[in-house]
Amino acid sequence: MKKYEFLEHTADVKFIAYGKDLRKLMINSAKALKKVIYNKRVKKREEKKIKIKGKDLENMVYLFLEEFLFLLDGKNFLFSKIKEIEVDEKNFSIKATILGDSSKRYDIQSDVKAITYNEMYVRKEGKLWISQVVLDV
Amino acid sequence: MPKNVYEIPPKKDMKVPGRIYASKKIFDKIKKDKTIEQIENVAKLDGIIGASFAMPDAHQGYGFCIGGVAAFDLEKGIVSPGGVGYDINCSVRLLKTNLTISDLEPLKEKIADALQKRIPSGVGRGSPFQLSRKKLDLILEKGAKYLVDEGYGTKEDYLNIEEEGQMKGANPSLVSERAKKRGIGQMGTLGAGNHFLDLLVVDEIFDxxxxxxxxxxxxxxxxxxxxxxxxLGHQIASDYIKKMEEEYGIKNLPDRELVNAPIKSKLGKEYLSAMACAANFAFANKQIITYWVRDELKKYFPDVKVDVVYEVCHNIAKIEEYKINGKKKKVCVHRKGATRSFGKGRKEIPKKYREVGQPVLIPGSMGTPSYVMVGTKKAEKISFGSSVHGAGREMSRSQSGKRSSKDVEKELKKKGITIRAGTKQSLSNENPQAYKDIEEVVDVVHDLGLSLKVAKLSPVIVIIG
Known part of the structure; x- marks a missing residue:
């Protein structure tokens, strides 16, 4: 099964991520974001914790992905992989432990300025969870 | 309709028409993505005055289109972070030197290396310009002026910046900790994407x-x-989008990115104040870069003089006065990927330019000419004093990114341009074919009188983020 795919957008980057449940959907959405920022391997030298609480599904995805931008700009931390993740579907909250490395060691390919709500949706189609996200680059 | 003006008549909830300034060729391109839908959505917002405008470099954005301009009534109108953009005050500064092309030509490879080394570009690399939290707050409040007072430039520098490099009403306590943490290590950095530092030669004078x-x-x-x-600016935009959602909801919006607050509300005022902080950060950012450029050029040309011609804001909301239906009225103009273009006489223009109009700076895409234009009285009448901000994309980054960076490098070298890129991906993504033809955009702008051609600049050294 496809984890994510990129769609056409004149100015920005648009992707759709898939997952058999919300947990997997969050992991694959983060993978799509990482692919845009840096599409090669990142070493797992450091560990960071993420904790967010959203208001609805879209807001939860927005806040979750925004954490990675904050870590990159604010802490020079480039993420490699999600080690552990818990998604509370009722409260729209996520707790995760992520692995990565100092961003200064890498030739990062693009500056994702923000996650946007433009054309964003998170929904279940049949048995599959789908998220669509436009990134401001 | 006059030539090169396209009108979308109001339908459904649109409070005003949409008005697009473009040639037939550009308009046909604009029709291909969601630009028109976005222009219509903006026309539905409360308190919009006149029309929802798109400049000739318009293309699809989020919320507002890029190249979108809209003015709102201060009593009944709204302010929308999506109408300003995430990169608040993404802006362009023009410096002039006492060097000529024959001075630069023999040294251009060395100077390109020196500038690329000195001015941090790319992502996640931080800046050698370290700031304390206290100083960051002073920068957010006082912008480029603060850095000049600290010795990083001259008074003439900030006097020749829009807002004199210090947007009023900036209150750092309205900027989140998170935004400050994202910005504090990035003062004096170019970033990536379409951000650049170019050395160009004045090729042609029109006026x-x-x-x-x-x-x-x-x-x-x-x-x-x-x-x-x-x-810092990206986070301020995200923060206030969330706050406005909580306060005013998103149910009646055609697009979640158009979330807004009444201009006169507490939250609306707070956003404008936080936005001013980001604007000041951006002015200061270029002040540090200017300081480094001067320092590096001095090593090669001890008698070099580098002066600020002007700096224009691209992504911003401004309270400005216009004559509307014969009466003077203050409105809040959103410019998202658009430049102010005031004609002669306006008090906002630096004194030394007031009798001709403000400089309007239009960068071309990588490797193509850029233009200096001058603002007009006509722009004040037909576009709330606005003009274009560049060539405008027409190809998505996933399309343009397919072109190899080596191929792009070769094309630029052939034109005699020295290129340095912080990220290889920027070379592909920003390659000239990804953009509209700058000459065509500028000609449409000139013919319509949104701004008028003054000089054409051709790139010699291109440093991209």
């Missing part, structure tokens, strides 16, 4: 009198710097 006022002459070397408020 001798105005060029003389701006201090520009043929064969002179000038410098364009394009960057914004970095992670």
């Amino acid at each position: 001798e009198k105005v060029a003389d006022k701006f201090g520009l002459e043929k064969n002179q070397i000038v410098i364009l710097i394009h960057c914004g408020s970095r992670g």
